[in-house]
Amino acid sequence: MRFSLPRRLGAVVALASVALLAGVSSAGAAQAPSVNITAIEAKNGNLVGLISASGGADIDPALTVTVAGKDHPVDAITSGQGSPVTRTAVIVVDTSGSMGEPGMATVRTAVAAFLKSVPDDVRVGVVSFSGKAVTDLAPTADHGKVQSAVNALKSNGETALYDGVQLAVRTLGSKGERSILLLSDGGDTASKSTQAAATAALKSGGVRAEAVSFKSNEGNVAVLKGFASAGGGSVVSAANAGAVASAFTSAAQTLASQLTFSMPLPPGVTAVQNIKVSGKASGAKFATTALVDFGDGVPVSTPTSTAVSKVPITGPTEDVVKASGSGSKVLGLSPVVLLAVGAVFLALLIFGLALSSSSFKSGRQTRVENIDRYVAANAAPTKGKNRQRAVSENLVFFGDKVMEGRESTGKTMALIERADLPLRPGEWWVLRIVAVVVGVAVSMTLIRGGVVMTLVALLLGVVLGLIAPAFALRFLAKRRAKKFDHQLPDVLTLVASSLSTGFSLPQALDAVAKDAADPSAKEFSRALAETRIGADIADALERMADRMDSGNMRWTAMAIRIQREVGGNLAETMRTTAKTLREREELGRHVRALSAEGRLSAYILIGLPIGIFFYTMQTNRAYVELLWTRPLGLIMMAGGLVSLGIGVFWMRKVVDVKV
Template structure:
């Protein structure tokens, strides 16, 4: 039976409640300033036993208790529930042990729980459940007060607040027989993905009453707590650390003041009827009324098992509840499977035939990443080949995208084809989304953020490779021109001097000049091939060199001396560029440090003290502030880099 305090009595009068061997009853409607309530009902042969809470003030005349069933007077006997071995009562303390309870709060909670154990009747079985990022049943309901005190003294804190799971765990720990009640203590909102509707549905179906103590929350969490208490026929009590002990002592005293009323049903009583208990308290009558399933007036050979709910129960389809660990393992398995597919596609490849090797060698000197001809059948028809064919078909309808991807791969010095790059990029994006889902425990918003980072990360990686390659080409260009000048002075032709660079140079210059040699052997003019190198390397300096070579080829002159002069000019420019970089290093380093400090510190706080920054990720204003801060941070970081950058 769900017990409603006076503040919630009016809301419970219209409820239809369930009754099995242990049946729930509605709350009382008090008739005075302090009322009584029917906390529990249990069907017996030809009658029903009621568990009634009496007012906190005043003395109840036990001999004067009257009971009416369906408007008819019923015979009854009343006795104190405390000390009655035939009355089974169970109470579970569910205590919040998240990091927000640190300091005086957890100390006050321990004192209040210890006082509850000292005050509660010794025949009441008490259990202890803690909830933070996990729910732990520390002590099963028992009368061993020593074990309970040790468990209370050993409460430790950790992050997150699994409030809803804690209520569900306490309901399960309370068992399924006798009068069951929960006393929930929490100082924060639920931070898990468990829906509140599941908690409310469980409380409406179970024969258990719930009182909630809201510690230093005010109205911030009143609505979900009020819904939980209302579904459990209890109330929400606001408290602070100083008043917590008094609140728990009041709950224990309510258990001590309960009465057991055995009612004999009048003849002809329907299985469901209104029950009214009138208690004489200091000369005035206090009533508690409820609509109950009371069974039948005729005695039965065996206890009647009433249905668990009086209202219609919707047929539920098959449902499998998986623990969070199983979900995490499943998502991780999907991620590993995707990673394995990427490895199978692009790391473990079958050996190529001679024709295939020749085709790839020719492609390497055309456009990096040029796709395979559509009318050619791939050499292998495995999973990798099929996936590449799908990507090639996707790119076939967008030649512009294929050309842009090929150009970026070309400048980054990667030998992947556009279709292969598209598959790798898609795999990395999906893996990033899976990683975000795992780290956030199913937070869709964070998973989308990781998905966006994974999608942008591939292009950022290409940009970094391209930048390093261009810098390496520019830094080695002066030495390359000097080597060419020396080769020309020794009597070699321009083509032979280029071949010398291929043999003695290092990448990326050697690779680009090797491509020049192959293109010239295929009929492309040497000056045009060298111009392609300047275009791919985005080098103004090498454009001047190519221009000088073209002019020398047309009008004549000493090309070796010209290249030597250009090499000296490039060295001077490189020296000046490095000097400027050294002088501006402090400004760039300041931009990096100041730009990285806010996100790194936010990440540190998210790990060390998540409750402190949880408002950014759980409220609308928090999301808005994060967006504003991200925009301001990007603008400030870009501005500082622009100020520190000097073009030479």
């Protein structure tokens, strides 16, 4: 059957067109890269992901992320100079006897090319397998150590390929973008596991596998292709050292060409969602998916509306207060304002009581004050000073009335005398009131928050205001008493010297009052003044011992009383007493030095939790607030305070050594 020339030309053109279209289609299919999401997670309020294309293909940064059926345009950035997603790669090297020394030299050259091109933030590890799989180097950012580990590999023994792949998956961990670069001939002769187990490890771990088939036949390549397919990677056949180095460099470029995208978490999306990322790679469209656990997600913000304008303004009714959106306020005022108003009212009340306190004076006190003003009336002060003096005197008098008749007043005045502070009971009361006001002001400045925190700050300020003056008074009294005891041996030596030269005891005490340092000079001067108005000298010294709470002075007064009753050499008695006191003080200092480490440990252990609490209050307040916003936190705080109190008592007893 013959065809005409036009028909023949038409058939040729048709066949050529079909062949051209088929070639273009096949070429396009060959050039379309495989794009995968290699890491994605929801953290810190953002959805962060990492995508990569096989062969290091270029990915268009303009991506579309589909979450819960809604598209979100995202501009990705290259990860070549670092990525917020942790990236880890493990080089898996076949070191069986079939590799030989030439094969190991090829591995060293290929790894050097890989490390030269891989981004600096990628942590690289080394796993080798021959008769068994071994982790030669855990993943590290020090790429020099990686090259050294590979250079130390030797070729020997059987091949445990499947065990090597599984060990590499375990070495990679479970976070971030993970990949293995496998160099093998594809054979396995010594693995305890199977090819299916190794493939399943790659799939379940989400590990990308890039394989380089070296000195392999067709059957071996099929095994490596199975690994690459399970890990979303590719297989490159390399028959010589140059091809292997090129394959390793291509794997490094795949890491360098990865893109990182980040977007805020969509509100209302929770639990596990299937996320789709679509875009273009090397001009071809792609779409890849991955599962992401959003947890509780970001709550959907709902605008609040008020109905204040709809309520008729007939007065400050409860409806108006509720409509204004201030349910936590009382009468439209915040708790802080109410506390401030209460503090002002309290201050005015105290001030009014102070001004009217003169009406509480008895007739006797009024007559005595009138006589004092008549006798001591010299130059009349100014009117303003009179008013200021009247206010302060009335306030102090009110404090005297408050302190009068209390059991603690006697102990407080004894401490004030021991500390040598010129304070009356009323003045001490006023000082404590001022301390409470200052404590409340400081605590409310440092501790800020809602109603609960304001009440806590108020309570803490009151406690500090009440405790701090008492603590300071005891500290000052104890310090002055210790100084008196420290001076007493020298004072007794001075008394003994004066008695040896022929002075009487009162004259010797007068020498102490004139020549000794404070507080000894002041206390002995007071005792001497008591003897001049008729008191017994031994009784005056015993009162001084009680006033200074000094056991050493009590022994001294007892020695003087006994010597006066039975007779003897008082100067020698004073010298013996002084020597005994010096030896006792020396022993006490020695014991204090030996217990210094224990006391320092006690101070640190007591102050450390308190200091950390206040520091964390300023740096991470939300973390500390769990202690009083949760029932378990309240229980823990109560238990901690009780344990701290027991520890303070216990350590104080341990380090307190009596001499």
